[in-house]
Amino acid sequence: MRLAILSFAHVHAEGYIHNLRAIPDADVIGFADDDPERGHHFADLYGLDFFDSYEDLIAERPDGVIICSENVRHLPLIQMAAEAGVHVLSEKPLATTLEDAQAILDACARAGVHLMTAFPMRFSAPILEVYRLITSGQLGHIIGANTTNQGKLPRYHTVYPRAWFEDRTLAGGGAVVDHTVHLSDLLRWFLRSEVVEVFADVNNILYSDAGVDVETGGLVMLTFDNGTFASIDCSWSKPPNYPTWGGLRMELVGENGLVTVDPFKQVIPVYRREAGGGTWAYWGSDSNQGMIDEFAAAIREDRAPSVTGYDGYKAVEIALAVYRSAETGEPVRLAP
Amino acid sequence: MFRVGLVGAGFMGRFHAAGWARTPATLAAIFAADYNQMHALCESTGARPVDSLDALLDAVDVVDICTPTHLHHGMALKAAAAGKHIICEKPLARTPQQAAEMIAACRAAGVILLPAHVVRFFPQYALAKQTVDEGAVGRVAVVRLTRVSSGPAWAADSWFTDFDKSGGMMLDLMLHDFDYARWVAGEVESVFAKSVGAQKPGERQDYGLAILRHTGGALSNVEGGWAYPPPMFRTALEIAGDGGLIECPAEGTAPLAVYRRTTGGDDGAITGVPTSPLAEDPYTTQIKHFYDVIANNAPPRVTAEDGLAALRIAFAALESAQTGRRVRLEEVQ
Numbered sequence: 251m252r253l254a255i256l257s258f259a260h261v262h263a264e265g266y267i268h269n270l271r272a273i274p275d276a277d278v279i280g281f282a283d284d285d286p287e288r289g290h291h292f293a294d295l296y297g298l299d300f301f302d303s304y305e306d307l308i309a310e311r312p313d314g315v316i317i318c319s320e321n322v323r324h325l326p327l328i329q330m331a332a333e334a335g336v337h338v339l340s341e342k343p344l345a346t347t348l349e350d351a352q353a354i355l356d357a358c359a360r361a362g363v364h365l366m367t368a369f370p371m372r373f374s375a376p377i378l379e380v381y382r383l384i385t386s387g388q389l390g391h392i393i394g395a396n397t398t399n400q401g402k403l404p405r406y407h408t409v410y411p412r413a414w415f416e417d418r419t420l421a422g423g424g425a426v427v428d429h430t431v432h433l434s435d436l437l438r439w440f441l442r443s444e445v446v447e448v449f450a451d452v453n454n455i456l457y458s459d460a461g462v463d464v465e466t467g468g469l470v471m472l473t474f475d476n477g478t479f480a481s482i483d484c485s486w487s488k489p490p491n492y493p494t495w496g497g498l499r500m501e502l503v504g505e506n507g508l509v510t511v512d513p514f515k516q517v518i519p520v521y522r523r524e525a526g527g528g529t530w531a532y533w534g535s536d537s538n539q540g541m542i543d544e545f546a547a548a549i550r551e552d553r554a555p556s557v558t559g560y561d562g563y564k565a566v567e568i569a570l571a572v573y574r575s576a577e578t579g580e581p582v583r584l585a586p
Numbered sequence: 587m588f589r590v591g592l593v594g595a596g597f598m599g600r601f602h603a604a605g606w607a608r609t610p611a612t613l614a615a616i617f618a619a620d621y622n623q624m625h626a627l628c629e630s631t632g633a634r635p636v637d638s639l640d641a642l643l644d645a646v647d648v649v650d651i652c653t654p655t656h657l658h659h660g661m662a663l664k665a666a667a668a669g670k671h672i673i674c675e676k677p678l679a680r681t682p683q684q685a686a687e688m689i690a691a692c693r694a695a696g697v698i699l700l701p702a703h704v705v706r707f708f709p710q711y712a713l714a715k716q717t718v719d720e721g722a723v724g725r726v727a728v729v730r731l732t733r734v735s736s737g738p739a740w741a742a743d744s745w746f747t748d749f750d751k752s753g754g755m756m757l758d759l760m761l762h763d764f765d766y767a768r769w770v771a772g773e774v775e776s777v778f779a780k781s782v783g784a785q786k787p788g789e790r791q792d793y794g795l796a797i798l799r800h801t802g803g804a805l806s807n808v809e810g811g812w813a814y815p816p817p818m819f820r821t822a823l824e825i826a827g828d829g830g831l832i833e834c835p836a837e838g839t840a841p842l843a844v845y846r847r848t849t850g851g852d853d854g855a856i857t858g859v860p861t862s863p864l865a866e867d868p869y870t871t872q873i874k875h876f877y878d879v880i881a882n883n884a885p886p887r888v889t890a891e892d893g894l895a896a897l898r899i900a901f902a903a904l905e906s907a908q909t910g911r912r913v914r915l916e917e918v919q
Contacts, residue, residue, distance in 0.1 A: 393782050393791060393793045394782070394794075394811075396795060396807070396809045398730070400826075447910075449778045449912070451778070451799050451805050452805075453727060453728075453804070453805055455803055455804065455827070455828050456727045456827075456828050458828070459828065466727070467727045467728045467805060467826070469797045469805045469806075469807050471778060471795065473780065479780035479795060480795075481795045481797065481807055481809075483728065483730060485826060487727065487728050487826030488826075488831065489831050492831070501732075503734070503793050503811060503814070505791065507814075508734075508813075508814050508818070510836075510837075579776070579912055580911070581778070581911075
């Protein structure tokens with residue numbers, strides 16, 4: 251199986267290289283990037299073949315590609331791959347507008363290629379336990395959920411500069427588009443129910459003094475068709491010297507009990523003699539590997555992946571409703 | 587030295603009585619509807635049982651009201667008319683209008699009115715507030731507060747779950763964190779909230795989530811509930827600002843955990859709730875502070891106006907949860 255990465259704009263591409271190389275029957279043919287400097291940097295770092303044009307890489311006829319471009323550039327790359335019959339795993343958010351998200355779904359459907367959205371948390375071992383607990387009915391109806399996906403300002407969790415995360419024209423927004431999609435996807439998956447109402451409020455107190463003009467703080471309230479309500483804190487509120495990149499936590503209150511999950515808690519704190527405080531070294535399972543394995547399996551078995559393009563579309567729809575609600579100050583209704 | 591009269595000898599009354607014992611003030615009299623509770627507390631404290639609020643007012647200088655919420659207003663007005671300083675359990679009253687009347691009556695009578703928002707006296711909450719005030723986290727941006735327990739089975743009767751008497755979980759429990767959010771992030775402009783309540787048919791639990799917008803632009807996520815399986819109680823606190831972050835998570839700060847076999851033998855169930863022992867419990871810290879305010883004119887850490895403001899946030903949250911709208915504080919009377 252021939253696999254490749256389109257663009258190293260997204261920080262996750264760095265991890266995916268290791269995940270791809272861990273697949274026994276995968277031939278990692280390299281990656282393409284429109285930024286030659288970035289391309290040469292990562293080609294040297296990881297010993298990869300670098301293509302300075304996406305077309306040239308697609309012409310190598312890979313079976314599947316992972317899209318790690320800036321958010322607004324997902325659509326043209328996915329269209330290019332789909333038209334060449336190449337299966338696609340796209341970073342989240344799938345797109346920054348609903349029109350783009352729909353065009354992505356259409357392009358893949360027309361070409362008959364499989365489209366997967368990169369929601370690695372669905373492959374996290376602690377999260378899978380919660381999924382089993384909730385879908386087996388052991389907690390009863392889930393009344394509400396209090397959830398967080400907070401992080402550092404993106405510039406502080408990448409070694410290679412990736413300023414686009416804080417640029418509305420390339421990312422589609424700030425903390426909301428970055429950090430609501432994982433949780434809205436997990437909640438849809440756990441609850442087997444769609445979001446019918448979105449309320450949100452955002453601010454940009456954090457880092458406004460550092461020239462960041464996108465929202466850096468945000469609180470979201472989702473209401474699902476089954477009555478469950480859930481708040482999401484998507485803020486970039488972890489300071490630069492926080493011991494890890496951020497985190498994701500969920501507390502779900504059911505009729506029959508409570509489940510709390512912190513899938514990034516499997517760490518050893520490491521304290522060094524040098525100034526700067528400690529860091530958390532993660533020893534839990536790599537959920538990205540589970541996700542990339544599933545993408546490869548979907549290609550190998552010619553079937554839809556367990557996380558689809560539609561899941562990505564729904565997450566985009568919710569994130570856009572977050573922005574609408576934050577602008578108007580009122581809840582926004584969505585069709586289930 | 588002043589004499590204190592305690593009204594109510596339930597869960598909170600007992601905590602307050604223990605606090606007064608650690609001050610130079612004298613707990614002189616107790617009036618409570620529950621005869622057995624009243625006599626038991628009088629026996630352990632040396633206070634005199636009395637058979638009416640009027641009799642209590644005749645015997646004391648300061649009245650400490652620890653009765654169900656709906657009774658605060660009437661009792662406080664009587665105490666103010668009698669010229670007594672007043673300590674009043676939170677919520678200050680059942681409605682903001684009642685609280686405003688209490689404040690006006692106390693001002694007219696020249697007596698002090700202090701609401702017992704004990705969370706401001708819990709050391710981790712007080713320290714976090716002090717840390718914010720010292721500028722350690724810069725300008726506050728996002729606050730997260732959690733306070734969820736199992737149902738209030740510890741109540742002597744079911745008044746907590748009687749909405750007319752208590753105002754429900756949002757007014758009784760989330761009020762703590764509405765007050766705290768306002769204390770650390772400033773006045774609240776609007777509230778959006780969701781809840782289920784045991785008052786509604788088909789609901790066994792109370793649970794709520796509220797998003798507050800503060801006038802300075804900060805946002806607060808407040809979670810509250812009587813929703814966990816017993817005997818759980820969790821609180822959490824997080825304050826993020828443009829200069830730093832304070833985290834006090836629900837798990838991880840209790841220094842002591844004891845796990846016991848409940849049936850003996852190796853196959854017995856094990857139960858345990860981690861605890862956080864302190865040399866002085868926060869209720870006592872609070873009562874000592876109130877003593878200092880009344881005896882020595884110390885500036886109060888929490889005022890009746892704070893109590894009223896917290897009530898108005900809770901009413902906005904209730905209104906939002908009922909109507910599905912974002913409710914602006916100016917809409918609350």
